[in-house]
Amino acid sequence: MSQQRRIFVLPTVAELREEEEFLNRRWDDFAHVQGLPLGPQHPVHPTKLVHERRTNKPYVLQSCAQISWTGSRAKLLEIARRSDSFIPPRFMFVYEGNVFVGSEVVYSADGQPAPTLADIIDCTLPISEIQAAAVVRALLELEGKGVMYGRLKASNIFPCQDGRIRLAAFGTDLKPEGMRSLNSGCQELGHLANHMLTRIPRLLGKSQTKDQKLLIQTKSSRIEVDVNREIGAIYLDFLEACMDKDTSLEALSKHKFLNGGPGPECFQINVRHAELTALRY
Missing domain, CATH: 3.30.200.20 (Phosphorylase Kinase; domain 1)
Incomplete structure (x- = not known):
């Protein structure tokens, strides 16, 4: 032998x-x-x-x-x-x-510390659904490398001028596990998408309430709505899919909200706006 x-x-x-x-x-x-x-x-x-x-x-x-x-x-x-x-x-x-x-410390082209997604969200220039979808698609690509999200924070995400979306975390909030059937990653992407579009970091749970806010009740969560901003039906369905405990990341990646559209490079105008805003202060 x-x-x-x-x-x-x-x-x-x-x-x-x-x-x-x-x-x-x-x-x-x-x-x-x-x-x-x-x-x-x-x-x-x-x-x-x-x-x-x-x-x-x-x-x-x-x-x-x-x-x-x-x-x-x-x-x-x-x-x-x-x-x-x-x-x-x-x-x-x-x-x-x-x-x-x-x-490394991330810098912008002006030599200043680069803005995080949280900085960009807080700027006056609103983020569109198309741009939010582009960011989510870029983050979903990491799932193919075995990275699952524990708690995905906008302050740990850097949309770069060259169109890349980069993460800054070494393990406190990101868990590389092969658990495709679990929903935690879907929920984190839903929270993040809602943060980009409403400036509200976390969706409310079914039992949570918030006074003097217009809320849309779905099967899995309550979504705060800005009365001055139109919310699309496809986006609301995407959030419902994110919060549904039976949704997998693979299924979420095929949702209509994420189909087609430009890549993260469409976010460059928001990145530049945040950089210029920071230079004024």
């Missing part, structure tokens, strides 16, 4: 150097006292802008407890390192029982 040989693929010199560079930072390499908090803060593991002491280069530093550094998070980190869909992480290290991951 012949024995099957095992084939080992040795890393190249360039790959070894890249891995060494990724793992060679330490806590003391950064000026933490001057670190600036970014976005909504976790009480124990805040996201901060820190500068490397040697180069004075800024990085976004995120962390989690070492006990929470699961195989799923490690897998997501590897996806982020190799994919253009993520802001690339540049290093990681362990310090006092916590895992830290540092990513």
Whole structure:
């Protein structure tokens, strides 16, 4: 009986150097006292802008407890390192029982920090249903890479001037799991689409109420409606599909709301508007 040989693929010199560079930072390499908090803060593991002491280069530093550094998070980190869909992480290290991951700071063409989707939503230029659908389609492409959304925040999404949609998260809110039948990813995309079109971050549950708001009751949720803005029937049906516990991401990707239409490049005017708005302040 012949024995099957095992084939080992040795890393190249360039790959070894890249891995060494990724793992060679330490806590003391950064000026933490001057670190600036970014976005909504976790009480124990805040996201901060820190500068490397040697180069004075800024990085976004995120962390989690070492006990929470699961195989799923490690897998997501590897996806982020190799994919253009993520802001690339540049290093990681362990310090006092916590895992830290540092990513690049995203800049606009003007050299200013690039706006997140949350910044763009808050600008005066409204987002159309066509543009919202383009963003959702781009995010659905990540599902094909095994990424499921735990809680998808507009503050972690960067629509770029070149038309790409990129994510900035290393595992707190994104879970790379092969669970196509689960609805959590669909719900997150529904919340995000509604946030883009109404500036309301989360849809209301069936039992929730909100005084002095016009609400549309669907089978799975209550949708707040701006009386000055027309809401299309196809979009409402899309939200209902998102919130339906039986909807899969694969089925959602075939919904009429997402069929056809331009790509994320149609979002460039909103990105530029947000950049110019930021320059005024």
